Amino acid sequence: MTTLNIEPNLARPDDFYEALINTHRDLSTEQSQLLNAELILLLANHIGDLDVLYQAMARARDSVAPEA
Amino acid sequence: MEKDYQRLEFEYARSPDQDATEPVRYPVIVVGAGPVGLSAAIDLAHQGVRTLLLDDDNKLSFGSRAICFAKRTLEIWDRLGCGEPMVQKGVSWNIGKVFFKDELVYSFNLLPESGHQRPAFINLQQYYAEGYLHERALTQDQLEVRWKNRLEALEQTDAGVELTVATPEGSYRLRCDYLVACDGARSPIRTLLGQESKGQIFRDRFLIADVKMSADFPPERWFWFDPPFHPNQSVLLHMQPDNVWRIDFQLGWDADPDEEKKPERVTPRIQALLGKNTEFSFEWVSVYTFACLRMDTFRHGRVLFAGDSAHGVSPFGARGANSGVQDTDNLAWKLRLVVDGKAPAALLDSYAAEREYAADENILNSTRATDFITPKSEISRTFRDAVLKLARDHPFARRLVNSGRLSVPAILRDSTLNTPDREAFAGPMVPGAPAADAPLGAEQGSGWFLRRIGDEFTGVYFSDGAPLAPETASQLNRLAQGAIPVRPLVVVPKGKDVRLPHGLPVVEDSEGLLAQRFDACPGTFYLLRPDQHVCARWRQFDPDRTQAAVARATCNA
Numbered sequence: 001m002t003t004l005n006i007e008p009n010l011a012r013p014d015d016f017y018e019a020l021i022n023t024h025r026d027l028s029t030e031q032s033q034l035l036n037a038e039l040i041l042l043l044a045n046h047i048g049d050l051d052v053l054y055q056a057m058a059r060a061r062d063s064v065a066p067e068a
Numbered sequence: 069m070e071k072d073y074q075r076l077e078f079e080y081a082r083s084p085d086q087d088a089t090e091p092v093r094y095p096v097i098v099v100g101a102g103p104v105g106l107s108a109a110i111d112l113a114h115q116g117v118r119t120l121l122l123d124d125d126n127k128l129s130f131g132s133r134a135i136c137f138a139k140r141t142l143e144i145w146d147r148l149g150c151g152e153p154m155v156q157k158g159v160s161w162n163i164g165k166v167f168f169k170d171e172l173v174y175s176f177n178l179l180p181e182s183g184h185q186r187p188a189f190i191n192l193q194q195y196y197a198e199g200y201l202h203e204r205a206l207t208q209d210q211l212e213v214r215w216k217n218r219l220e221a222l223e224q225t226d227a228g229v230e231l232t233v234a235t236p237e238g239s240y241r242l243r244c245d246y247l248v249a250c251d252g253a254r255s256p257i258r259t260l261l262g263q264e265s266k267g268q269i270f271r272d273r274f275l276i277a278d279v280k281m282s283a284d285f286p287p288e289r290w291f292w293f294d295p296p297f298h299p300n301q302s303v304l305l306h307m308q309p310d311n312v313w314r315i316d317f318q319l320g321w322d323a324d325p326d327e328e329k330k331p332e333r334v335t336p337r338i339q340a341l342l343g344k345n346t347e348f349s350f351e352w353v354s355v356y357t358f359a360c361l362r363m364d365t366f367r368h369g370r371v372l373f374a375g376d377s378a379h380g381v382s383p384f385g386a387r388g389a390n391s392g393v394q395d396t397d398n399l400a401w402k403l404r405l406v407v408d409g410k411a412p413a414a415l416l417d418s419y420a421a422e423r424e425y426a427a428d429e430n431i432l433n434s435t436r437a438t439d440f441i442t443p444k445s446e447i448s449r450t451f452r453d454a455v456l457k458l459a460r461d462h463p464f465a466r467r468l469v470n471s472g473r474l475s476v477p478a479i480l481r482d483s484t485l486n487t488p489d490r491e492a493f494a495g496p497m498v499p500g501a502p503a504a505d506a507p508l509g510a511e512q513g514s515g516w517f518l519r520r521i522g523d524e525f526t527g528v529y530f531s532d533g534a535p536l537a538p539e540t541a542s543q544l545n546r547l548a549q550g551a552i553p554v555r556p557l558v559v560v561p562k563g564k565d566v567r568l569p570h571g572l573p574v575v576e577d578s579e580g581l582l583a584q585r586f587d588a589c590p591g592t593f594y595l596l597r598p599d600q601h602v603c604a605r606w607r608q609f610d611p612d613r614t615q616a617a618v619a620r621a622t623c624n625a
Binding site: 033034037038040041042045 | 447450451453454455457458462464465468
């Protein structure tokens with residue numbers, strides 16, 4: 001099973017972050033939500049590995065709503 | 069002039085059983101003369117089991133109701149001898165199209181290869197399906213149908229089932245070894261046994277408007293998400309015979325079912341889709357909700373549940389009636405062996421296990437489709453819309469679009485009746501899979517493989533076309549003489565002579581598709597169950613292993 005990489009993997013992290021925020025520039029919350037959804041779908045398909053995706057989902061879920 | 073199956077009425081007739089001093093006993097009584105009960109009763113009778121079919125009403129289905137009958141269901145009805153009229157009358161289709169707003173985003177072909185006798189689906193009003201089944205039922209010597217016979221009480225004993233049946237002339241008693249409950253989603257038998265069907269109820273309402281009109285839409289399944297003519301909801305359009313069209317509008321949970329059925333409410337919805345000037349008349353209008361549920365187990369002693377009584381799904385995917393008919397396909401041969409004393413009653417547990425597995429698969433597919441069509445939260449709707457938006461230009465997203473995953477038979481991979489492979493095989497014909505069809509040479513009757521197998525176990529021997537070794541031929545011949553016979557069938561490659569001098573039935577794999585689909589080479593031997601599912605396979609025929617596999621598949625091991 002491939003393990004989700006949580007070590008630094010982005011060559012230029014600040015560039016990435018700026019681009020991510022810029023992608024949402026001037027959008028309503030609703031539009032931003034749709035954009036995020038499309039982004040997740042595009043990236044998920046690119047990653048392809050369900051094990052990796054499940055780990056990412058679990059990690060994000062746990063961060064937002066930890067299991068008691 | 070064709071019969072008006074919707075308006076046929078069958079007369080109640082007094083049976084001598086009602087005047088018997090002792091309750092008359094039948095090996096099997098089936099309750100409910102819908103598509104599932106009729107299929108069960110015909111299958112049992114066709115296999116030689118004396119069967120009584122009881123129905124509390126005296127009519128067939130009113131309204132089109134179930135309209136999509138899947139390839140596997142047609143193959144089962146072919147085995148029962150009534151597939152042909154269904155396909156003749158039905159609208160055959162393989163293509164589905166999905167629209168988002170007013171744009172086509174995805175098109176799928178459910179049967180992308182040729183070399184199958186039956187299409188992926190036909191659309192046929194339920195009353196025709198029941199009508200043809202009923203006509204077939206009338207030809208069965210071992211089957212009696214009693215209308216206006218309502219089961220009102222039952223008691224299971226060690227020796228059998230005692231039934232009390234109400235008729236217009238009062239009640240009488242019957243006995244049977246086994247009772248098959250095909251009495252529908254609200255199954256009175258389930259209630260009599262104190263059982264429930266449990267699961268998830270969906271908070272949405274849908275309107276079915278079946279209308280008669282001349283229109284030039286193709287025979288395809290068209291599904292719209294959020295179309296301009298019915299904003300924020302989904303719509304399904306589908307062709308039926310006799311110029312009848314199924315139009316299915318999602319209404320939302322707050323819709324008032326009585327109001328929405330009124331012609332003055334339905335007409336504008338249809339005109340929005342078809343244009344103001346299209347002339348049509350109503351065939352049937354209904355507002356429905358649905359649930360995905362099932363009973364914990366489909367066998368309760370001598371009572372077997374099949375069809376909607378045992379499990380329920382949403383209509384998206386056409387997995388209701390189709391899975392019910394597949395239940396009966398699984399059950400009939402097992403019941404026959406048990407009532408004939410050739411298999412222990414434990415074989416019926418495999419009916420429950422295999423069809424519960426199939427029901428779970430159907431419920432899973434149906435629930436996922438429903439979650440896509442009827443998103444339960446704002447974020448779920450956002451993702452749904454994102455998928456649909458991406459689908460237009462991104463091939464990957466089309467695979468995520470779910471307007472219903474249409475009925476395919478379950479592959480009973482983990483069934484205890486299977487004999488696991490000892491050798492390597494490629495392709496989908498794993499033990500537990502329903503056998504694939506393939507064309508045969510013109511000399512062999514119907515010309516299709518699936519028409520040559522079933523009812524009994526079949527042993528399919530793939531030869532190289534040369535005459536068989538006498539030892540092999542006599543071993544194959546002997547298979548047919550066991551207590552549970554295995555009918556041999558020799559397959560020769562394209563162009564080889566089918567007249568082999570050993571008295572075995574031989575078919576020609578006229579396009580090479582049979583060997584291809586079964587990943588067979590000369591010497592390969594497949595054991596198929598009476599319901600046409602693969603049960604075991606080897607690279608070389610071995611009569612002892614074959615007998616062991618038959619024993620395993622009938623709980624005689």
